[in-house]
Amino acid sequence: MVKAKRKPIEEIKEAIAGYKNILNVGCGGCVSVCLAGGQREVNELNAVLKLHMSKDNVQKSIDGYTVERQCNVKFLDELDPMATKYDCIISMACGAGVQNMAERFPGIPVFPLVNTVSIGIDRNLGMYEEKCRACGHCVLGYTGGICPVTRCSKGLFNGPCGGTNNGNCEISNEVPCAWYDIYNRLKAQNRLDDILKVQPPMEWQNQTPRTIIQEPYENRYRA
Amino acid sequence: MFRKKNTAGVDSDAIREILDEKKTKMKLSLKACAHCTLCAESCFLFMGRDKDPKYMPSYKFINSIGVLYKNKGNVDKLDLGEIRDIVWERCVLCTRCYCPMGIDIPEMIALARRVCRSQGVYPRYDQE
Amino acid sequence: MELSNILSGTCVYDFVRGPLVWISFIIFILGTIFQVFRLLSLTRVEETVKLKSGPGSFLPKRSEKEKTDWGLRARLSIFGVNPFLIVVTTLFHVLLVIMPIFVLGHNILLDNAFGISLFAFPEKTADVLTQIVIICAMIFLYRRLFVDRVKAITDWKDYLFLLLAAAPFITGYFAFHQTFSEHYRLIITLHILSGELMLMAIPFTKFIHMFYLVIIRLTVKSEYSLGQGDRVW
Numbered sequence: 001m002v003k004a005k006r007k008p009i010e011e012i013k014e015a016i017a018g019y020k021n022i023l024n025v026g027c028g029g030c031v032s033v034c035l036a037g038g039q040r041e042v043n044e045l046n047a048v049l050k051l052h053m054s055k056d057n058v059q060k061s062i063d064g065y066t067v068e069r070q071c072n073v074k075f076l077d078e079l080d081p082m083a084t085k086y087d088c089i090i091s092m093a094c095g096a097g098v099q100n101m102a103e104r105f106p107g108i109p110v111f112p113l114v115n116t117v118s119i120g121i122d123r124n125l126g127m128y129e130e131k132c133r134a135c136g137h138c139v140l141g142y143t144g145g146i147c148p149v150t151r152c153s154k155g156l157f158n159g160p161c162g163g164t165n166n167g168n169c170e171i172s173n174e175v176p177c178a179w180y181d182i183y184n185r186l187k188a189q190n191r192l193d194d195i196l197k198v199q200p201p202m203e204w205q206n207q208t209p210r211t212i213i214q215e216p217y218e219n220r221y222r223a
Numbered sequence: 224m225f226r227k228k229n230t231a232g233v234d235s236d237a238i239r240e241i242l243d244e245k246k247t248k249m250k251l252s253l254k255a256c257a258h259c260t261l262c263a264e265s266c267f268l269f270m271g272r273d274k275d276p277k278y279m280p281s282y283k284f285i286n287s288i289g290v291l292y293k294n295k296g297n298v299d300k301l302d303l304g305e306i307r308d309i310v311w312e313r314c315v316l317c318t319r320c321y322c323p324m325g326i327d328i329p330e331m332i333a334l335a336r337r338v339c340r341s342q343g344v345y346p347r348y349d350q351e
Numbered sequence: 352m353e354l355s356n357i358l359s360g361t362c363v364y365d366f367v368r369g370p371l372v373w374i375s376f377i378i379f380i381l382g383t384i385f386q387v388f389r390l391l392s393l394t395r396v397e398e399t400v401k402l403k404s405g406p407g408s409f410l411p412k413r414s415e416k417e418k419t420d421w422g423l424r425a426r427l428s429i430f431g432v433n434p435f436l437i438v439v440t441t442l443f444h445v446l447l448v449i450m451p452i453f454v455l456g457h458n459i460l461l462d463n464a465f466g467i468s469l470f471a472f473p474e475k476t477a478d479v480l481t482q483i484v485i486i487c488a489m490i491f492l493y494r495r496l497f498v499d500r501v502k503a504i505t506d507w508k509d510y511l512f513l514l515l516a517a518a519p520f521i522t523g524y525f526a527f528h529q530t531f532s533e534h535y536r537l538i539i540t541l542h543i544l545s546g547e548l549m550l551m552a553i554p555f556t557k558f559i560h561m562f563y564l565v566i567i568r569l570t571v572k573s574e575y576s577l578g579q580g581d582r583v584w
Contacts, residue, residue, distance in 0.1 A: 255557075
């Protein structure tokens with residue numbers, strides 16, 4: 001899922017400096033799963049902000065509320081009765097959730113509280129590893145399930161560069177070479193043919209916001 | 224409560240097979256739940272739905288996997304429909320529930336979802 | 352013959368304070384060992400991988416660590432959510448475990464049997480502590496009967512086990528104060544019997560939550576684990 005990490009408290013304080021009545025909205029989706037922006041983090045951040053405010057002698061009121069998912073506008077409807085009471089909303093959702101919130105309440109300033117970092121996996125309790133950069137053109141099928149866009153420092157599509165160094169990347173001995181791993185995995189599966197075909201470069205120039213339509217809905221939504 | 228069950232269209236053996244994989248954990252978890260309700264506030268849905276007890280993690284756990292376990296998988300479509308509502312409509316599986324005993328409630332809910340799916344019972348987001 | 356007559360009869364009295372003591376302790380200890388093993392067998396140790404940050408690492412540098420504010424931690428913990436219940440439940444459970452060991456009467460029995468004796472509470476203190484346990488049990492009963500969220504998941508077993516847990520204290524209280532002194536032997540029999548029943552029930556019933564709490568929270572790593580457990584389910 002999407003992985004995020006809370007912003008430093010100073011940055012958050014700066015964002016809300018000019019506002020008196022603040023609503024902190026958590027999200028029960030990905031950011032909750034990665035322990036960045038669920039109900040517990042909302043309560044925690046609010047408590048910390050209140051401590052800071054009493055230390056700095058600032059008067060503000062901060063309330064908390066957590067919705068199911070901020071990336072679906074349906075779940076933001078329940079904020080309607082309360083949203084107008086606040087002069088700013090701070091959101092613990094990912095970048096998508098924050099924008100959806102800002103779109104849903106265009107009259108109210110919305111500030112993000114987390115940095116949306118990656119699409120990743122739960123490596124361990126509280127430790128998450130980036131696995132996917134949402135490039136929009138998945139090549140994992142021929143790279144043995146190892147993503148060259150995420151893992152290779154240069155994002156190469158057709159084998160390693162000259163910097164590959166005994167299994168490591170030229171940027172550091174601590175970073176494994178993605179293509180070395182791809183080669184080994186495909187070799188073990190007897191699939192080396194998969195990387196013999198030259199892959200065309202990614203159409204990076206088309207970097208507009210990507211919307212996807214799931215197949216059964218193509219007719220409904222595509223003009 | 225003592226409604227006559229109409230188990231047509233439900234494969235109880237298949238359900239039992241899934242439950243058996245986690246039998247001990249399920250059994251001990253149900254046993255260890257002291258019905259203390261300290262988990263309630265950790266569920267953001269409970270907090271956002273007027274503290275309705277039906278949203279308590281323990282309630283959801285007892286009335287989904289607890290029902291499947293007690294009936295040894297002998298449930299009908301009506302039971303499964305109720306469980307479906309509990310484990311999908313009232314839980315988003317954010318995995319953040321607190322339990323003083325450390326019961327793994329999310330896994331239990333996920334298990335109930337798996338049982339439902341195996342019987343073709345699941346939410347249809349495209350029809351709602 | 353009435354049930355009370357049977358219970359206070361010499362034969363039952365002797366059985367309850369003789370063999371059944373040993374039987375209940377053996378069942379309690381062996382059953383607990385079995386259940387603890389069973390519980391631990393559901394988990395396994397998972398090695399913790401440490402990541403370094405710095406040149407070439409995928410892990411960004413750590414932002415400055417905020418000082419732990421224990422007051423804040425407490426307020427955000429379950430204690431802050433439900434302080435009253437946490438105080439009640441902690442008192443109840445701690446006393447439930449330590450009272451039987453440190454009551455003077457029990458220590459005298461221990462002395463008679465093995466010639467050892469532990470620290471014992473003064474009788475007055477023990478009496479007050481017993482009353483505290485009974486009051487806590489009554490608060491639990493009140494919650495079960497009248498608080499919506501507790502009612503929603505309460506079944507008959509909850510009442511039974513609450514009664515079973517409180518019974519040794521209630522009968523002990525009566526025995527100490529010589530209430531119903533004409534039935535003293537019956538009260539004592541019930542006191543011993545309820546204690547033994549509870550002991551035997553611990554490993555196999557809802558009472559197992561005492562061990563679950565300690566073992567799972569201490570050893571399995573989770574958001575709410577106590578300490579640095581390295582086991583996973």
